[in-house]
Amino acid sequence: MKKLIIILGATVFMSAAILSSQAEPARLFLKNATIVPVVGERIEGGCILVEDGKIKAVGKALQAPADAKVIDASGMFIYPGFIDSYSHFGLAEIGAIPSTTDYREMGKENPELRVAWAINPHSVHFGTGRVTGTTTALVAPSGGTFPGISALVKMDGWTLPEMAFKEDATSFINFPMTPRPVGEGVAVQKEAKEDVTSKLVEKIRDYLKEARRYIELKKLAAEDPSVKPPEYNAKFEALGPVLAGTLPVIISVEKAKDIELAIKFVQDEKLKAIFRGCAQGFKVADKIKQSGIPVIIDSLYTGPSEPEDGYDAPYRNVVELAKAGVLISFSSGDSPAQGKDLPYHAAKAVAFGLSEDEAIRALTINPAKIFGVADRLGSIEVGKDADLLIATGDPLDMKTEVKQLVINGRPIDMSNWWETLYDKFKKRPEK
Amino acid sequence: MKPTNIVKAISAAVLILGLSGLLSAAEKPILLRNGHIITVSGETIPGGDLLIQGTKIVKVGKSLSVPPGAAVIDLNGRWVMPGIIDSHSHIALEGDVNEMGDLITAEVDCKDIINPQDINILYALTGGVTSIHTMHGSANPIGGKGIVLKMRWGKSAADLIFAGAPLTSKWALGENPKQSNSMGMGRARYPKTRMGVEESIRDEFEKAKDYTRTWAEYEKKAKAAKDSKGKLTPPLPPKKDYRLEGVADILSGKLWVRCHAYQSEEMLSIIRLCRDYGVKLVCFEHGLEGYRITNELVKYGVAISTFVDFWAYKWEAYNTMPQAAALSANRGVLVALNSDDAERMRHLFNDAAKTVRFGGATQDEAIRMLTINPAKIMGVDRWVGTIEPGKDADLAVFNRHPLDPFTVCEMTMVDGTVYFDRAKYLEERKKAEEEEKKKKEPEKKNEGEV
Numbered sequence A: 001m002k003k004l005i006i007i008l009g010a011t012v013f014m015s016a017a018i019l020s021s022q023a024e025p026a027r028l029f030l031k032n033a034t035i036v037p038v039v040g041e042r043i044e045g046g047c048i049l050v051e052d053g054k055i056k057a058v059g060k061a062l063q064a065p066a067d068a069k070v071i072d073a074s075g076m077f078i079y080p081g082f083i084d085s086y087s088h089f090g091l092a093e094i095g096a097i098p099s100t101t102d103y104r105e106m107g108k109e110n111p112e113l114r115v116a117w118a119i120n121p122h123s124v125h126f127g128t129g130r131v132t133g134t135t136t137a138l139v140a141p142s143g144g145t146f147p148g149i150s151a152l153v154k155m156d157g158w159t160l161p162e163m164a165f166k167e168d169a170t171s172f173i174n175f176p177m178t179p180r181p182v183g184e185g186v187a188v189q190k191e192a193k194e195d196v197t198s199k200l201v202e203k204i205r206d207y208l209k210e211a212r213r214y215i216e217l218k219k220l221a222a223e224d225p226s227v228k229p230p231e232y233n234a235k236f237e238a239l240g241p242v243l244a245g246t247l248p249v250i251i252s253v254e255k256a257k258d259i260e261l262a263i264k265f266v267q268d269e270k271l272k273a274i275f276r277g278c279a280q281g282f283k284v285a286d287k288i289k290q291s292g293i294p295v296i297i298d299s300l301y302t303g304p305s306e307p308e309d310g311y312d313a314p315y316r317n318v319v320e321l322a323k324a325g326v327l328i329s330f331s332s333g334d335s336p337a338q339g340k341d342l343p344y345h346a347a348k349a350v351a352f353g354l355s356e357d358e359a360i361r362a363l364t365i366n367p368a369k370i371f372g373v374a375d376r377l378g379s380i381e382v383g384k385d386a387d388l389l390i391a392t393g394d395p396l397d398m399k400t401e402v403k404q405l406v407i408n409g410r411p412i413d414m415s416n417w418w419e420t421l422y423d424k425f426k427k428r429p430e431k
Numbered sequence B: 001m002k003p004t005n006i007v008k009a010i011s012a013a014v015l016i017l018g019l020s021g022l023l024s025a026a027e028k029p030i031l032l033r034n035g036h037i038i039t040v041s042g043e044t045i046p047g048g049d050l051l052i053q054g055t056k057i058v059k060v061g062k063s064l065s066v067p068p069g070a071a072v073i074d075l076n077g078r079w080v081m082p083g084i085i086d087s088h089s090h091i092a093l094e095g096d097v098n099e100m101g102d103l104i105t106a107e108v109d110c111k112d113i114i115n116p117q118d119i120n121i122l123y124a125l126t127g128g129v130t131s132i133h134t135m136h137g138s139a140n141p142i143g144g145k146g147i148v149l150k151m152r153w154g155k156s157a158a159d160l161i162f163a164g165a166p167l168t169s170k171w172a173l174g175e176n177p178k179q180s181n182s183m184g185m186g187r188a189r190y191p192k193t194r195m196g197v198e199e200s201i202r203d204e205f206e207k208a209k210d211y212t213r214t215w216a217e218y219e220k221k222a223k224a225a226k227d228s229k230g231k232l233t234p235p236l237p238p239k240k241d242y243r244l245e246g247v248a249d250i251l252s253g254k255l256w257v258r259c260h261a262y263q264s265e266e267m268l269s270i271i272r273l274c275r276d277y278g279v280k281l282v283c284f285e286h287g288l289e290g291y292r293i294t295n296e297l298v299k300y301g302v303a304i305s306t307f308v309d310f311w312a313y314k315w316e317a318y319n320t321m322p323q324a325a326a327l328s329a330n331r332g333v334l335v336a337l338n339s340d341d342a343e344r345m346r347h348l349f350n351d352a353a354k355t356v357r358f359g360g361a362t363q364d365e366a367i368r369m370l371t372i373n374p375a376k377i378m379g380v381d382r383w384v385g386t387i388e389p390g391k392d393a394d395l396a397v398f399n400r401h402p403l404d405p406f407t408v409c410e411m412t413m414v415d416g417t418v419y420f421d422r423a424k425y426l427e428e429r430k431k432a433e434e435e436e437k438k439k440k441e442p443e444k445k446n447e448g449e450v
Helices: A002-020 A124-129 A188-193 A196-223 A234-243 A256-269 A285-291 A313-324 A336-351 A356-361 A365-370 A417-425 B003-017 B120-126 B194-227 B242-251 B264-277 B290-300 B324-330 B344-357 B363-368 B372-377 B422-449
Strands: A027-035 A043-051 A054-059 A069-072 A077-080 A082-087 A134-139 A149-154 A164-174 A249-253 A273-277 A295-297 A328-330 A388-391 A402-407 B030-037 B045-053 B056-061 B071-074 B079-082 B084-089 B129-134 B142-150 B168-172 B256-261 B281-286 B303-306 B335-337 B395-398 B409-414 B417-421
Touching: A027 A388, A082 A295, A082 A328, A082 A336, A082 A365, A124 A336, A124 A417, A134 A164, A134 A336, A134 A402, A164 A234, A196 A234, A196 A256, A249 A256, A256 A273, A256 A285, A285 A313, A295 A313, A313 A328, A313 A336, A328 A336, A328 A365, A336 A356, A336 B344, B030 B395, B079 B084, B084 B281, B084 B335, B084 B344, B084 B372, B120 B129, B120 B344, B120 B409, B120 B417, B129 B344, B129 B372, B129 B395, B129 B409, B142 B194, B142 B242, B168 B242, B194 B242, B194 B264, B256 B264, B264 B281, B264 B290, B281 B290, B290 B303, B290 B324, B303 B324, B303 B372, B324 B335, B324 B344, B324 B363, B335 B344, B335 B372, B344 B363, B409 B422, B417 B422
Parallel strands: A027 A069, A027 A077, A082 A134, A164 A249, A249 A273, A273 A295, A295 A328, B030 B071, B030 B079, B084 B129, B168 B256, B256 B281, B281 B303, B303 B335
Antiparallel strands: A027 A043, A043 A054, A077 A388, A134 A149, A149 A164, A388 A402, B030 B045, B045 B056, B079 B395, B129 B142, B142 B168, B395 B409, B409 B417
16 A cells, blocks of 8 residues: 555645646645654655745645646655765766766865856756755865855755855855875875874965055055055955955865864964864864854765774764754765765764754755755755755655755756666667 | 772773673573573574583473573573574674785685674674674675684684584675775775676686696696606696685585675676586675675575665665665565674664664564574575574574664674673673772872872
8 A cells, every 4th residue: 555655745746847848837846744844843745835935834734726826735745955075076977087066176275266167057966966865055165275255055056056055155164174185195104293284274374464464554545545556466355255254264174183284274364164074073073063064964975084983973073063062964975976965974973873853954954054044944844945856765865756846936857868878778678 | 090990900801801600501501481482493482491512402482391400590581583694794804805906815714814803793792793704805706715604702713603604705896896995095906887897707717627637637647647656747736826726616616605795787787697517606795786696596496695875885785775685685685684883783673673663674574684594695504594403502692683773782692602791791891990999089189189
């Protein structure tokens, strides 16, 4: 019986997908689903009314308006669409082919670069990356000390302006790592004797100081005609909102010692910071909590930062950070090709002790808070964007299928490169 | 040395070196009781027992009696499966595994560089992995020899070797031997095309045939000379060539060929080549486009050892899908899920769960892709890959079904010896961390006094 319901559900979804390629419906009505709104209690046999891309009503006994497109989601589970807190979606197609990658610019200081200038809305990885429920992703540049400015995008749209939720979501600073990674030319031996990290942090501070001076001088010149304004500097201009604390900055940092340095750095410079990585965060979880800096967890398909941390350190880390009260969110990491694994990283943390509820929050409302968009994303609440995932079961389970995504109130076309190949080759006659 | 450093060394020993004093059936029989036993060979037994004596599984069933002196482990409803077998790995080897300088390197052997201290052996155990096929890299059309190991953490290099497992020869096609990407960048060497890759294999086969013939002729003449009791002059032996001897071992079927390949056309072509020369081609490594040629793979009995969803890292890895493993298996291809990576190795059971969602594999088939299928590909299915009386007691215990998203591997056993026990690990870690804390406190006080 359960199977029958799922099949029936699937048929409805297929027709929904077909419809979506035609005119956009003004109203959408989802019914008979188990709704997990994230903020608020789970609703069995619940309904959601969507109007003009927003959630208009959520509840148990709602009436479908006559003009609404109705989706019967019997046997299905509806969650807010997941938010991937760090990705290179649309900036990389095939890792080994440089002509298809656009996330890493030359040089170390590129705070003015914007991924919004380079995202390919038709990258195959948007299609395959969302099959497990991601509806919004932070698309990040990488490399150097100041990689540039990320964008928060919805996982559907014909053009970037259609997809973009926030074209300038965050800036970045890659904090120096102790010990320096192999290949950066500093021997570990030398590292032990000299505090290379502190020196490199000083360099970053100097750079920010210069940027501050530039902004200060510009301001002075605007007020006082006798002051000569500085020559235009795109890099310092871009750092303006970072230094003013209006643009959040994601700081990549791994080791416990570096995390402590980074906290001090953030406080001294008065930045609105978000940490990314924090592989050894569990060692200084209380200090991170005290600083109020949230943490974006990197891919959990990874080993411990150091063997001494223990084999399960990556998962334990998440559990300890959450336990300390740090605001955490998950991300799929560096490869958009592995984007669909986002909820599976959360599952890995649950296996080692994170509560399922916290794991779901770290895929929805937490990243929405971290990126300052919780008024519009991250939960199923009236007035928020209708970004929903409709799944056959627990979306953290690899065996669950996300049947349909709704983005901005529209059931989107779920076809993707994998399905194209599958549809074609399962038709080859068997001999 | 500061006291904290000493403590750090102690806790590091626990965390890195694993645990001492673990249970072994070498001393007394072990009875695992009251677990879900995923036998793979037959039905899963709920509330089942499993008796181990020495290195072997002796009995599997319900309500087994406790033999005198046996250690009893209450599984309390946990799940036991055959130890996971990773048929494509590069761990437990010392240094680089790619012999980049030459095109053909059939003379080199992973057996010579086994590193029993590679911490990835411990990590393998924490993911339920008990046997691996560890191999040469993919820079060469015909690369070095690979070897099958058991994850006997703490034992010597020689003790890791899986006795009786067939030896293998690693081949590679496509972008890596072509040196299309970062591999060998900046150097020009033949081949640069898939044509050249195949030709270089055929070429080497002809050389090896000549070499074998020359030696056979020499031995014939030498024997004749010996038999003639001085009438005939003994011939001079030909020059020894270890490389060609390696290739000759491929031609004679002594080495099983494990061929790294992505594109379906290239795979078909190499199947034809192997048939031309009577070579035992066991398996395509990765084989990401294998789902396109399932009829041919089934017909010629060639398996696929693959990733479930690692893709798009290069052009030849682009035309694939996570449904590939399940689709191929459904059509009768022998499919193993492998890691090729020390990290992926420890969540292969999560990868297997993905084949249920992508491509619709049954849970039994998904488990087979981690156990009996790789065992068959590696030629060790007589000993491992299922839970049956007479087989090696290589087992992985999980707190939930291994395909459950929240499952954790709690205990791993090789040859009836527990090599990993999470409960014990956590206990010792807690002890070490508490001691470290205690040692830190007086230090702080001292700082205060100053």
